[in-house]
Amino acid sequence: SADRLSKASQELLASYGKLGGGLTQLSKAYADTQAGQAALAAGLVEVESGLGGLGQTYPELQKDPDYIRLQDSVSGMKTNAAELSAGLKQLNGQLAGISGGLEQANAGLSRAAAGQAALTKGLASLSQGLAELQDGLGQAAGGQSRIMAGLPALSGGIDGLAAGQRKLQSGLAQLNDQLGELASGLDQSVSGLGQVTDGLQSAQSYLDELAGSPDKQLTGWFIPAEAIARSGFQAALDVYLSEDRRIAKFDVVFEGNPYELNTMAKIDDLKAAADRALQGTPAGGGAEVAVGGVTSVNEDLRSISAADYSRTVVLMLIGITLILILLFRSVVIPIYLVLSLLLTYYTSVAIAEVIFVRVVGLSGISWAVPFFGFVMLMALGIDYSIFLMDRFKEYRHLKPAEAILLAMRKMGSVIMSAALILGGTFAAxxxxxxxxLLQIATIVLCGLFLYALVVLPLFIPVMVRSFGEANWWPFMKREGVGGTELRGKESLTG
Structure with a gap:
C-alpha cells in the first residue's frame, strides 16, 4: 500500500545516508593511501637513483646478479607504485562522483519520500473520490437507462422534425410560387375592380328601373323591355305559356315512383303551393289551378276509388244484410254471417300486406286492390254462406246443433269444390x-280458403250452437217436439 511504500522509502533514504557516510570515509582512506603511494613512489625513485649512483661508484656491482635483481625490483616497485597511485587517484575521483550521486539520490529520495507522503494523502482523497465516483456512476447508469429508453422517442421526434423541415421547405417553395401568383392575381384584381365598378353602375341603373316599375306585385321580377322583345325570351314563353298567354304550364318531376302513395300524396301540397303563389297577384282572384300527369291521374283515381270504396262498403253491407234477413227470416244469422265475411276480408288484406310489403319490399298495396278485393270476396263469401245456411234452414225443425252438422255434411263437398274451382281461376x-292483379288474386285466394277451411267449418257452427233457438229470432220458430223428432229421423235416414 501507499503507507508501506512510504515507510520503505524512509528506510531506503536512511540506508542511502549511511552508504554516503561510508563512501566519504572510504574516499578519505583512499586519499590517504594514494598519498602514501605517491610518497612511496618518490622514495623508490630516490632508492633507484641511489642504486644508480652506487653502480657508478662501484662498477663491479653492475655485474653482480643480486644488484641487478635489486635494481630491477626497485624499478618495478617504482612503476607499480606510480600505477597504484594513479589508480587510487582515479578511484578517488570515481568515489567522489559516486558520493555526489549518492547525495543527489538522497535528495531525490527525500523528495520522493515527501511525494509519497503527499501521494498517500492523495490516494486517501482518491479513494474517497472513487467512492463518490462509484455513487455518481450508479446515478449516471440510471440516467443513462432513462436516456436509452427515451432515445426511440427522441429518434422519432428527430425524424418528425426532419419530415417537418422538409415539408416546411416544400411549403416555403410553394409559398414562393404562390406569392408570384398572388402578385399576378393582385394585378388582375385591379382590373377586376374596374369591371366591378362598371357592374355596380349597371346594377344601380337596373335597381332604379326596378324601383320605378308600375306593377308592385311583381317587384323583384322586373324584366327590361329589350329583354322581353328578344326572340330567345319569346321562345321560352312559348314553352310555358299558351298562344294567347293566358295559361301557364310548369313541369314538376317527383323523385319517387309516380304510382307510390307517398308520391301521390304530394299532389295536394303542389296545389296548395300554386294557390299560395297566386295570392296577391292580379290573376289570383279568378285563376284556376289544375294538375295533370300520371301521378295526378292516379291520385284522382285513388280519391274516387276511396270515396267509392266507402260508399260501396256501406251499400253492400246494407244490401247483403237485408237480403239475408229476407232469405233466412232472421236478424241474428245475417249479423254473424256479415261479421265473418268482414273478419275474413281484413285477415286476407293483412296477409297480402305482409307478403307484398314485408317480404317483396313494396311501399304498400295498390289503391285499387281494396275496392275490388272487397267486392269479389264479399260476393263469393256470401254465396258459400247462403249454400250452407239455406240447407241449415231446411232442417230448422231439428235442434240447431244437429241441423248445422247435417247441413255441413250435405254442403261441405259442394262448398270445397266451388272454392277450389274459383281458387284456380284467380290463381291464373x-x-x-x-x-x-297479383294483389287482388292474393287477397281473394287467401279469403276463399280461409273462409272455406276455417270460418265456415268452425266459426259458423260455433255461432249456431251458441245462439241455439235464437238463430231464428225474431221471425221463425221450430215446430212441436213430436213432429220434429219424426221429420228429423226421416231427414237423417233419407
Missing part, C-alpha cells in the same frame, strides 16, 4: 305480372 291471374 298470378303469372300476369300486373301488380294490381
Amino acid at each position: 291471374m298470378l303469372p300476369s305480372g300486373v301488380m294490381s
Whole structure:
C-alpha cells in the first residue's frame, strides 16, 4: 500500500545516508593511501637513483646478479607504485562522483519520500473520490437507462422534425410560387375592380328601373323591355305559356315512383303551393289551378276509388244484410254471417300486406286492390254462406246443433269444390305480372280458403250452437217436439 511504500522509502533514504557516510570515509582512506603511494613512489625513485649512483661508484656491482635483481625490483616497485597511485587517484575521483550521486539520490529520495507522503494523502482523497465516483456512476447508469429508453422517442421526434423541415421547405417553395401568383392575381384584381365598378353602375341603373316599375306585385321580377322583345325570351314563353298567354304550364318531376302513395300524396301540397303563389297577384282572384300527369291521374283515381270504396262498403253491407234477413227470416244469422265475411276480408288484406310489403319490399298495396278485393270476396263469401245456411234452414225443425252438422255434411263437398274451382281461376291471374292483379288474386285466394277451411267449418257452427233457438229470432220458430223428432229421423235416414 501507499503507507508501506512510504515507510520503505524512509528506510531506503536512511540506508542511502549511511552508504554516503561510508563512501566519504572510504574516499578519505583512499586519499590517504594514494598519498602514501605517491610518497612511496618518490622514495623508490630516490632508492633507484641511489642504486644508480652506487653502480657508478662501484662498477663491479653492475655485474653482480643480486644488484641487478635489486635494481630491477626497485624499478618495478617504482612503476607499480606510480600505477597504484594513479589508480587510487582515479578511484578517488570515481568515489567522489559516486558520493555526489549518492547525495543527489538522497535528495531525490527525500523528495520522493515527501511525494509519497503527499501521494498517500492523495490516494486517501482518491479513494474517497472513487467512492463518490462509484455513487455518481450508479446515478449516471440510471440516467443513462432513462436516456436509452427515451432515445426511440427522441429518434422519432428527430425524424418528425426532419419530415417537418422538409415539408416546411416544400411549403416555403410553394409559398414562393404562390406569392408570384398572388402578385399576378393582385394585378388582375385591379382590373377586376374596374369591371366591378362598371357592374355596380349597371346594377344601380337596373335597381332604379326596378324601383320605378308600375306593377308592385311583381317587384323583384322586373324584366327590361329589350329583354322581353328578344326572340330567345319569346321562345321560352312559348314553352310555358299558351298562344294567347293566358295559361301557364310548369313541369314538376317527383323523385319517387309516380304510382307510390307517398308520391301521390304530394299532389295536394303542389296545389296548395300554386294557390299560395297566386295570392296577391292580379290573376289570383279568378285563376284556376289544375294538375295533370300520371301521378295526378292516379291520385284522382285513388280519391274516387276511396270515396267509392266507402260508399260501396256501406251499400253492400246494407244490401247483403237485408237480403239475408229476407232469405233466412232472421236478424241474428245475417249479423254473424256479415261479421265473418268482414273478419275474413281484413285477415286476407293483412296477409297480402305482409307478403307484398314485408317480404317483396313494396311501399304498400295498390289503391285499387281494396275496392275490388272487397267486392269479389264479399260476393263469393256470401254465396258459400247462403249454400250452407239455406240447407241449415231446411232442417230448422231439428235442434240447431244437429241441423248445422247435417247441413255441413250435405254442403261441405259442394262448398270445397266451388272454392277450389274459383281458387284456380284467380290463381291464373298470378303469372300476369300486373301488380294490381297479383294483389287482388292474393287477397281473394287467401279469403276463399280461409273462409272455406276455417270460418265456415268452425266459426259458423260455433255461432249456431251458441245462439241455439235464437238463430231464428225474431221471425221463425221450430215446430212441436213430436213432429220434429219424426221429420228429423226421416231427414237423417233419407
